Amino acid sequence: MTERKRAMLREEVLALLKARQGAPLSGEAMSQMLGVSRAAVWKAMEALRQEGYVISSAPRRGYALEDSPDRLSPGELMDPNRQVGKALVCLDTVDSTNNEVKRRAVDAVPDGLAVVAAQQTGGRGRRGRTFVSPPGGLYLSALLRPQCPLEQVSALTAWSAVAVCDAIQQVCGVRPGVKWPNDVILEGRKLCGILTELELEGETAALRYVVVGIGVNLSQTEADFGPEVAPVAISLAQALGTAPRRAEVAAALLDALDRLDRDFPGKWDSWLERYRKDCITVGKPVQVLQGSQARTGTAVGVDDSFALVVRWEDGAQEALSSGEVSVRGLLGYV
Structure with a gap:
């Protein structure tokens, strides 16, 4: 052998x-x-x-x-009843789990391919930002092929945030909130970042697949985050006093993404209701950045397409798409 x-x-x-x-x-x-x-x-x-x-x-x-030791491996995470993660790659270090999924997707790969890593050296966030990915975190990406109109795919970002909240609650007994559109927040600081990326057919613009990338802070300390990130980031160890096992969190994330994959988009109203409950941006003053322009207003709701509804200072209201703007809190990170 x-x-x-x-x-x-x-x-x-x-x-x-x-x-x-x-x-x-x-x-x-x-x-x-x-x-x-x-x-x-x-x-x-x-x-x-x-x-x-x-x-x-x-x-x-x-x-x-x-x-069991705190170890990421296929044996720790395998579940024959789960479509997401049925094809599973576990790595110690990778540039980006999203990148690794896309590299493997050049060949024929099954729906639900998942890549899990303990560290990223080139993590990425929304709008081209760097995503700090030190040891002590958990980084997971999954390939999905949703059957839906292309205009509905952007909602996967919001659905993924709810899925992460489900997983954290399952493992830790506490439910985080969501800073619109998809930052997972605990005690007013960022616990998890999510990046969804699409791949389209070149000639037809038909959707080939979606990669959902998730980075959760598990055991990092203030020193691990560094002086720039530490004021706005938090790990489960900092919040709870101890970090859960990485494999337990990874398995819960795969379970939650599997439910998302089965529900999307058919159970739209149910996930929208849960997102609205989790979204902590609503009711708060916000600064909206669009290109070089910055405007202030108050987030007043989330509409049926998961867009953020903002009331501007002149009283007018507008629904904002997550692909077009960046929203920042005026009272701390959220």
């Missing part, structure tokens, strides 16, 4: 153990399910133990997973 096949077997064995949620599974059952010898299963088990997994074993009962 080659080293690559041994590594794949380790991940498959780990996935089987995690699916049991602490209940034992016999080596014989695993060997039959995976089509390998019991000796190969035993070697995979020993390799997992060397990586830090605590696996108990008992005669006639089998193996049980009792504790």
